[in-house]
Amino acid sequence: MEILLANAVQLATDPSIVQSLVALVALVAMEIVLGIDNIVFIAIVTSRLPAEKQEIARKLGLLLALGMRIVLLLTIKLIMQLDETIFTLTSLGIPLEWLSAHMNEVSVKDLILLAGGLFLIRQSVHEMHETMDHDESEEAAAKKSRVTTFGAALVQIAMMDIIFSLDSVITAIGMVDADQVWVMILAIVIAVGVMMIFANPVSRFVENTPTVKILALSFLILIGVMLVAEGIGSHFDKNYVYFAMAFALAVEILNIRVRSKEKAPHKSTIA
Structure with missing residues (x-):
């Protein structure tokens, strides 16, 4: 017993172990934050599938994200080469x-x-336009909202997983030494597990609340603009974007509570 206790104390005070644990906690938190936009995108895409296929599509989508991140981490040298210049705009005739x-x-x-x-x-x-279009009949709208096939949904999710995974993996590489790949992989597995728990509630909340769905689509447009900006070399702090998203969502939740309280007395009066 004393030997086990001594070994435990030694591990707890080992600087490398402590450093790895701190890095693990930081990476899990970062992966969850960076995975929010992924969850929102998956929720929007899977909402166009038949109800019985939505949950399995969400889980497969997150598993695709997990697999993509692990593959990228195992090819760190290749990922780091993606930052190398392949051509310059001045070589295309654009003035410096x-x-x-x-x-x-x-x-x-x-x-x-x-x-x-x-x-x-x-x-x-495109999704926002369809959501806000109220001119078509309910039957046509229902048919139109389910036009996406299971395979097409997974292809769209996989395409965006590459983008979101690239961003988070490069950030992870910057936070942890390259020889601690196991820490990055463990952090990603834990983060995806947490996201799987919340994927269905988030998706149902987004789909059942039209104003939140529009807000979620607005978030995705904002993230798309941010990706385009980074693609053309305009780098800025993403924390501002995430703060704006959190603030807007908090305001919308307050609006939902106010509307629900206003409807309650109205219903009781009618009764």
């Missing part, structure tokens, strides 16, 4: 005076972020 400090050099990562951002903006605007 037109460009800011970071816009001239273009890497594979920039092209991926740019394409992903444009795709996300297009999908979100």
